[in-house]
Amino acid sequence: xxxxxxxxxxxxxxxxxxxxxxxxxxxxxxxxxxxxxxxxxxxxxxxxxxxxxxxxxxxxxxxxxxxxxxxxxxxxxxxxxxxxxxxxxxxxxxxxxxxxxxxxxxxxxxxxxxxxxxxxxxxxxxxxxxxxxxxxxxxxxxxxxxxxxxxxxxxxxxxxxxxxxxxxxxxxxxxxxxxxxxxxxxxxxxxxxxxxxxxxxxxxxxxxxxxxxxxxxxxxxxxxxxxxxxxxxxxxxxxxxxxxxxxxxxxxxxxxxxxxxxxxxxxxxxxxxxxxxxxxxxxxxxxxxxxxxxxxxxxxxxxxxxxxxxxxxxxxxxxxxxx
Numbered sequence: 001x002x003x004x005x006x007x008x009x010x011x012x013x014x015x016x017x018x019x020x021x022x023x024x025x026x027x028x029x030x031x032x033x034x035x036x037x038x039x040x041x042x043x044x045x046x047x048x049x050x051x052x053x054x055x056x057x058x059x060x061x062x063x064x065x066x067x068x069x070x071x072x073x074x075x076x077x078x079x080x081x082x083x084x085x086x087x088x089x090x091x092x093x094x095x096x097x098x099x100x101x102x103x104x105x106x107x108x109x110x111x112x113x114x115x116x117x118x119x120x121x122x123x124x125x126x127x128x129x130x131x132x133x134x135x136x137x138x139x140x141x142x143x144x145x146x147x148x149x150x151x152x153x154x155x156x157x158x159x160x161x162x163x164x165x166x167x168x169x170x171x172x173x174x175x176x177x178x179x180x181x182x183x184x185x186x187x188x189x190x191x192x193x194x195x196x197x198x199x200x201x202x203x204x205x206x207x208x209x210x211x212x213x214x215x216x217x218x219x220x221x222x223x224x225x226x227x228x229x230x231x232x233x234x235x236x237x238x239x240x241x242x243x244x245x246x247x248x249x250x251x252x253x254x255x256x257x258x259x260x261x262x263x264x265x266x267x268x269x270x271x272x273x274x275x276x277x278x279x280x281x282x283x284x285x286x287x288x289x290x291x292x293x294x295x296x297x298x299x300x301x302x303x304x305x306x307x308x309x310x311x312x313x314x315x316x317x318x319x320x321x322x323x
Contacts, residue, residue, distance in 0.1 A: 001128070001129070001130055001131065002130075002131050003020075003022075003024075003027040003030075003031055003130055003131060003132055003135075004135070004139065006031055006034060006130055007034065009128075010034060010035065010038050014035075014038070014039050014076065014107055015107070015128040016102040016104070016106070016107065016108065016126065016128075017099060017102055017107075017108040017109075017110070017126060017127045017128060018031070018032075018035055018107070018108070018109050018110065018127075018128050018130060019110045019112065019121050019122055019127050019128065019129045019130065020032060020109070020110070020111045020112070020130045020132050021110075021111075021112040021113075021114050021121075021122060021129065021130070021131070021132055022113075022114055022131055022132030022133035022134070023113060023114060023132070023133055023134060023267070024132050024133060024134045024135070024170065024171050024172070025113070025172050026170075026171035026172040026174075026175060027130075027132035027135075027171060028111050028112075028113070028132045031130050031132060032080065032109055032111055035078070035107065035109055036078060036109075039075070039076045039078065039107055040074075040076065040078050041071075041073075041074035041075070041076070042072065042073065042074055043078075045071075045072040045073075045074075046071045046072055046074050046076065046077045046078065047077075047078050047079075047080070048066050048077075048078075048079050048080070049079075049080045049081075049082070050062065050063055050066070050079070050080070050081045050082070050084075051081075051082060051083070052081050052082055052083045052084030052085065052086075052110075052112075053083060055081070055084065055086070056086075056090070057090075057094075060086075060090065060094035060095060061094075063079070063081065063095075063098075064094070064095065064098040066079050067079055067098055067102060067103070067106050067108060068098075068103065068106075069106075070103075070105060071105050071106075075105065076105060076106070076107055077105060077106050077107070078106075078107045078108075078109060079106065079107070079108045079109070080108075080109045080111065081108070081109070081110050081111070082111050082112075083111075083112055083113065083115070083116060084110050084112060084118075084121075085112065085116030085117060085118030085119075086118050086119055087118055087119060088118070088119040088120075090118075090119075091118075091119040091121075099124065099126050099127065100126045102126070110127075134168075134169045134170065134171070134269050135169055135171065135269075136169065136269060136270055136271055137161065137164050137165065137169060137269065137271040140163075140164035140167075140169045140171065140174055141157065141160045141161045141163075141164050142160075143171075143174070144160040144163045144164065144174060144178050145157065145160040147175075147178050147182075148160070148178060148181065148182065148189060151182045152187065153181065153182055153186075153187045153188070153189055154187045154188035154189070155181075155188055155189040155190075156188065156189075156190065156191070158191050159189050159190055159191045159193065159194045162191060162194045162195070162198070163177055163178065163181075163194055163198055165204065166194070166198050166199070166200045166201060166204055167198070167201055167204075168201050168203060168204055168269065168272065169269045169271070169272075170201070173201070177197075177198045177199065180197060180198075181193070181194070181197060181198070184197060202228070202241065203241065203245075205224055205227070205228060206228075206238075206241045206242060206245050207245065207272075207275075207276075208220075208224055209221050209224040209225060209228075209242075210242070210245055210246070210249075210279065210320070211279060212224065213283070213320060213321070214279050214282040214283050215282075218321060221320075221321065222317075225238075225317055229313070234309075235309040235310060235312065235313035236299065236302060236309050236312070236313075238313065238316075239295060239298055239299055239302075239312055239313060239316050240299065242291075242295055242316060242320065243292065243295035243296055243299065246288055246291040246292045246295060247292050248266050248268070248276060249276055249279060249280040249283065249288050250280070250285070250288040250289065250292050251265075251266065252266075252273060252276050252277050252280050253277070253280035253281065253285055253288060254285070259273050259274055259277075290319075291319065291320055294316070294319040295316055295319070295320075298312040298315055298316050298319075299312070
């Protein structure tokens, strides 16, 4: 199920085992909190937490023993495991029986970022998978609008859409920025307020910078370059971000895969893939190939000591502008 479906699912009763997995830390954390708030009593006695990295081999018995323990003066006992990626062989040997026969007095919560490799836990029938991947722009926009409204702050849809875009749909960041706008104490929140108050993710600024190139808005490009250079003394980080951006555009331009497949492959929100596709077609393959190759070459020259970071930075700007 999607994270947004969890609240209604919990209202129907508990599941034996939850797997919260995906790159959005906000969804993972909030999902776990919802389950604990709904079913956990006396947490000092009925809650246990394990580090998944330590549950290897015979150490698996610590988890299965905890799952079999009875709750103390409560209906449920909750066990939490973080970053848990057992191999398929270990799952079958140590966990399968315990998971498939989980007592109805126990709830097991597995919280994974998805960074590790192991058994496909989300495909196990005894495990309820909650998808915590990044939400799309429309979902985040609605969340921001509804959250502001509940706090008594009016806003327009475009302002909320800009919040989602500036934060690249990272819900942890969106929550922080929406909280800041609520505390700002102004209603309604306008597009101008969001522009002035919401911090734009560096990757979004890179997107804006290269977008300016696509539309030949060179003054905006230079202004954003100057801002990024002032905020960061690491010029190589900016070059790397530019290279990653152009490389992604080239992949999107050249690929015949659909939006969802590209979003998964490039670890980008689907709305960003769609917008990047538009920019890629505007720039054209020849320009994309040139910028990708030139930026990679500049990084290599700095690493080999043939060019200083400042020299590489200004050469990169010239390549992107006039390449």
